[in-house]
Amino acid sequence: MEDNPPRLVILYASQTGNALDVTEHVGREAECMCSTGVVLSMDEIDAACLQYENILVFVISTTGQSDIPDSMKVFWRFLLQRNLGQSWLEGVNYTVFGLGDSGYQKYNFAAKRLDKRLSDLGAKPIIGRGLGGD
């Protein structure tokens, strides 16, 4: 019997739309390589289910006072829970692409924080995070 192909989930959080544009591009590229991909805003997924995924691609912008986009707030609150251990995301592969502006002191702060938290929870980076500037 054939194994199921790994599922690729692309999750984005955007405040003014740029991260969504990038996500659509990434999604189209992924579609060519992997037929089992899905694109979701971070407020469309229950973060508790992340542990069951194979490959996660995050596209996230920094906004406000070096803050996360509004659509990521519930998701992020869940991930910051102290009771999630160092192996909670063991077996999950991920990468993060951040959108920011190097004119800000805390460049791509949201993407950097997310990358660190995912790694602290045991997820494995497939490639190093990418940081894009306006």
Ligand SMILES: Cc1cc2nc3c(=O)[nH]c(=O)nc-3n(C[C@H](O)[C@H](O)[C@H](O)COP(=O)(O)O)c2cc1C
């Ligand atoms: C109010 C505001 C605050 C921002 N703060 C930061 C910041 O602290 N660090 C950073 O790297 N970029 C910051 N940016 C730049 C955005 O991250 C950048 O414009 C990005 O492309 C926006 O993506 P989005 O349209 O998906 O929200 C800020 C932009 C705005 C409008």
